[in-house]
Amino acid sequence: SVKPPEGSKMKTYSIDEVFSFMSMSFLHGSISILKTSGVDLGKSLTPREVRVGITEAYTFFFKEMNNPWVVNNLNYIVSHLLDLLSNSKATPSHVESVYSRKCISFVMDSLINSLLGEASQ
Numbered sequence: 001s002v003k004p005p006e007g008s009k010m011k012t013y014s015i016d017e018v019f020s021f022m023s024m025s026f027l028h029g030s031i032s033i034l035k036t037s038g039v040d041l042g043k044s045l046t047p048r049e050v051r052v053g054i055t056e057a058y059t060f061f062f063k064e065m066n067n068p069w070v071v072n073n074l075n076y077i078v079s080h081l082l083d084l085l086s087n088s089k090a091t092p093s094h095v096e097s098v099y100s101r102k103c104i105s106f107v108m109d110s111l112i113n114s115l116l117g118e119a120s121q
Contacts (some may be wrong), residue, residue: 015073019080026054026103027089048099055103059110060119070111081107 002029029047045053062070062077070077081104091097 015076022054022057023080023084026051026084050100051103055106058107062111077111078108082111
């Protein structure tokens with residue numbers, strides 16, 4: 001699970017909840033948290049821009065979770081990312097399919113190159 005800092009009143013989320021939220025945003029091309037927070041930014045973003053933002057969020061999330069966590073959860077992470085690509089909502093057209101593959105490829109490259117280090121590769 002993803003735990004907030006000690007003494008914080010923030011909610012703890014399971015990895016399934018985090019990945020579910022991120023994948024919904026990636027697949028639907030919208031950021032539902034913006035709707036609930038009162039920010040009206042979601043209307044001005046295109047689905048591609050949202051996918052790029054979620055792609056960056058994945059890479060940031062993995063960097064913040066630290067190397068041992070990523071190594072311990074690598075099978076789950078890779079499975080989740082590949083599931084995103086196999087979803088028909090990520091690939092409604094050839095152009096969107098290519099775009100989605102580039103986004104997921106960026107996340108995978110970031111995982112392998114930046115987080116795992118030479119010994120793990």
